Amino acid sequence: MILVWAAEAVVLVLVVLGILVEAPLALAGTAAAGLAALVLVRVRPRLRAALAGAFAEHPTAALAGGAVCALALPFALRASPYWTFVATLALVYVVIGQGLNLQIGTAGLINLAGAAFAGLGAYTVGLLTVSAGWPAWLAFLAGPVVAVVVGTLLFVPILTTRGHYLALVTIAFVFIFNVLMNNLEFTGGPQGIKNIPTLRLFGYAFTTAPTVLGIALPAHANFYFAAVALAALATGVIRRLHDSWLGVALNTLRDDEIAAKCCGISIARAKLTAFCIGNFFIGLGGALYAVMVGFVSPPDFDFGYSLIMLSVIIIGGVDSIPGVVLGACLLVPLPERFRFLHEYRLLLYGVVILVMLLYRSQGLWPAAVRRYR
Amino acid sequence: MPPLELLFQQALNGLMLGVMYALIAVGFTLFFGVLDVIHFSHGDIYMLGAFAGLSVLTGLAAAGVGAPALALPLAFAASIVITGLIGVAAERVCVKPLARSSPLMTLLATLSLGLVIRESVLIFYPRGADPKPFPWLLPQGSFDVGGVVIRYENLAILAIGLAAMVAVDRIINRTRMGAAIRAVAQDPEAAQMMGVNLDRTVDATFFLGSGLAAVAGILSGLYYSEIHFIMGVTGGVIGFSAAAIGGLGNVYGAILGGLLFGLVQTMAAALIPRGSEFRDVVAFAVVLLFLVVRPSGILGAKSVERV
Numbered sequence: 001m002i003l004v005w006a007a008e009a010v011v012l013v014l015v016v017l018g019i020l021v022e023a024p025l026a027l028a029g030t031a032a033a034g035l036a037a038l039v040l041v042r043v044r045p046r047l048r049a050a051l052a053g054a055f056a057e058h059p060t061a062a063l064a065g066g067a068v069c070a071l072a073l074p075f076a077l078r079a080s081p082y083w084t085f086v087a088t089l090a091l092v093y094v095v096i097g098q099g100l101n102l103q104i105g106t107a108g109l110i111n112l113a114g115a116a117f118a119g120l121g122a123y124t125v126g127l128l129t130v131s132a133g134w135p136a137w138l139a140f141l142a143g144p145v146v147a148v149v150v151g152t153l154l155f156v157p158i159l160t161t162r163g164h165y166l167a168l169v170t171i172a173f174v175f176i177f178n179v180l181m182n183n184l185e186f187t188g189g190p191q192g193i194k195n196i197p198t199l200r201l202f203g204y205a206f207t208t209a210p211t212v213l214g215i216a217l218p219a220h221a222n223f224y225f226a227a228v229a230l231a232a233l234a235t236g237v238i239r240r241l242h243d244s245w246l247g248v249a250l251n252t253l254r255d256d257e258i259a260a261k262c263c264g265i266s267i268a269r270a271k272l273t274a275f276c277i278g279n280f281f282i283g284l285g286g287a288l289y290a291v292m293v294g295f296v297s298p299p300d301f302d303f304g305y306s307l308i309m310l311s312v313i314i315i316g317g318v319d320s321i322p323g324v325v326l327g328a329c330l331l332v333p334l335p336e337r338f339r340f341l342h343e344y345r346l347l348l349y350g351v352v353i354l355v356m357l358l359y360r361s362q363g364l365w366p367a368a369v370r371r372y373r
Numbered sequence: 374m375p376p377l378e379l380l381f382q383q384a385l386n387g388l389m390l391g392v393m394y395a396l397i398a399v400g401f402t403l404f405f406g407v408l409d410v411i412h413f414s415h416g417d418i419y420m421l422g423a424f425a426g427l428s429v430l431t432g433l434a435a436a437g438v439g440a441p442a443l444a445l446p447l448a449f450a451a452s453i454v455i456t457g458l459i460g461v462a463a464e465r466v467c468v469k470p471l472a473r474s475s476p477l478m479t480l481l482a483t484l485s486l487g488l489v490i491r492e493s494v495l496i497f498y499p500r501g502a503d504p505k506p507f508p509w510l511l512p513q514g515s516f517d518v519g520g521v522v523i524r525y526e527n528l529a530i531l532a533i534g535l536a537a538m539v540a541v542d543r544i545i546n547r548t549r550m551g552a553a554i555r556a557v558a559q560d561p562e563a564a565q566m567m568g569v570n571l572d573r574t575v576d577a578t579f580f581l582g583s584g585l586a587a588v589a590g591i592l593s594g595l596y597y598s599e600i601h602f603i604m605g606v607t608g609g610v611i612g613f614s615a616a617a618i619g620g621l622g623n624v625y626g627a628i629l630g631g632l633l634f635g636l637v638q639t640m641a642a643a644l645i646p647r648g649s650e651f652r653d654v655v656a657f658a659v660v661l662l663f664l665v666v667r668p669s670g671i672l673g674a675k676s677v678e679r680v
């Protein structure tokens with residue numbers, strides 16, 4: 001148990017140092033330390049086995065340790081509101097990635113409209129609060145529901161078709177969504193929707209900077225904690241679903257539809273269920289983004305973002321639930337850390353995905369083989 | 374109801390767009406035929422074709438060869454060869470190695486390859502973020518038939534497009550390589566047993582498809598008189614939609630699908646208020662409708678899966 005917590009503490013310290021250290025020498029030192037830790041774990045099979053055994057033996061302790069680390073992060077980052085924001089964004093991508101992974105990884109449903117469904121969630125929040133005057137939390141709940149409903153409408157025409165048609169429909173949908181948001185009047189056109197009111201809980205506005213245990217945190221810390229909760233919720237729910245009968249059915253129909261049919265799985269129903277649940281979480285991520293940033297506009301939800309969401313899954317590992325968390329926590333902050341590469345960001349994403357697909361298609365954290373006892 | 378002349382005018386424009394879409398769609402359908410893959414970076418290959426054509430034209434103009442009658446054929450030929458080779462390289466790098474794994478992998482790989490191509494042009498082409506003006510090389514001027522204005526350049530674009538389609542038809546139906554492509558599309562293993570070299574046939578298919586995309590790219594440059602690095606995204610989506618409407622794997626279906634898509638777009642622009650902003654929405658709605666009513670496409674064979 002000590003080993004588990006020590007390992008997690010080391011990771012947390014390395015992450016915080018990696019984010020905050022400015023001097024090149026110190027940064028190189030941090031990177032070297034991280035690399036050394038990785039290599040050490042790799043080349044010492046006994047250490048590796050001990051770590052794996054410790055994590056397997058004390059899953060509750062590992063989870064609790066992880067939660068403590070996640071909650072402690074804003075305290076370490078309190079000097080920089082910007083990095084708190086980036087960390088929150090990474091968690092938003094965890095929520096979205098879990099939803100998308102259920103569709104793409106578990107069920108093999110190629111959804112390239114992740115950005116559009118997130119946009120539906122975000123725009124719903126914006127429209128309902130700004131134009132219709134709904135309270136923010138109600139609009140926040142309505143966002144994912146709208147994403148699910150629209151997703152279902154899109155999905156019905158292709159229930160009976162096979163192959164690449166879902167990819168076609170979803171790509172087309174991203175473009176239609178962007179055209180509509182840019183040209184419809186009630187969505188604000190290219191200007192988008194400004195001044196989305198923030199979440200309020202029992203009269204407590206999320207934009208006030210919190211003070212926890214006497215330590216003043218940046219205002220985004222509220223959203224960070226909310227995002228931690230939502231990311232944990234999404235990961236937990238998707239994990240339970242993945243382990244459930246539904247997850248097995250989805251894996252089966254992904255690998256062989258005919259075999260799945262022969263086992264008595266209703267292909268259409270299972271696919272639609274996976275698509276809806278996935279879109280719910282994608283829309284939830286979008287809604288969280290909207291209340292956090294307070295502003296939505298069409299370029300925030302174009303096809304490029306669909307590709308970034310996709311790369312989160314591929315880097316982490318297709319159908320791998322911890323992989324999604326890892327992928328989001330790597331892909332979102334890293335380009336921010338290396339701002340000088342910002343121009344090349346999308347190019348690097350593309351190259352990295354391509355290399356991953358060709359040489360390590362199972363991802364950084366491959367999906368584990370299902371085990372039943 | 375708009376006047377009849379306007380409808381005819383828009384139909385003509387639709388035909389023009391349709392020819393370009395059809396040329397892209399033929400590539401999608403050919404690749405699907407031989408390897409059973411959707412080559413999602415094909416749209417960006419089309420964009421590369423346009424940029425290759427523009428570069429060649431700029432080079433020729435700098436070298437003093439400015440006469441359209443000489444420069445344009447040269448640009449077409451050079452762009453077809455360059456783009457065709459890039460298409461073959463794309464296939465070798467990220468389509469063929471993944472063709473045996475799940476279709477998801479090819480799809481993701483070609484999507485990211487498209488991203489890489491797009492970003493490379495954006496970053497490495499001089500001032501890649503701006504739309505590039507494309508020189509006016511086709512004869513200007515127009516004549517009038519019953520209120521419908523027909524421009525000479527439009528006729529030229531139509532003629533070039535039609536010539537390219539006839540050439541594809543000849544290549545596929547009359548040459549040895551065409552026979553090999555058809556054989557591989559039907560059954561790769563049986564084709565190999567008959568002595569067809571699979572790798573060479575696949576290469577030839579990608580060269581052919583990418584070359585057609587290059588023609589489409591230059592045509593679109595001539596039509597809009599500007600090209601932009603982002604044009605491949607819409608071009609690719611529309612080409613894929615056209616191929617799907619026509620029936621994936623069927624070359625004539627792809628041509629029909631492309632023409633239909635172009636017509637639907639321009640008709641939507643003519644008939645619906647503020648239609649030009651929403652023409653893509655209407656066109657994709659028609660695609661969706663097709664998927665419901667006729668999922669295998671206009672000319673696609675109904676496939677029966679055997680276990």
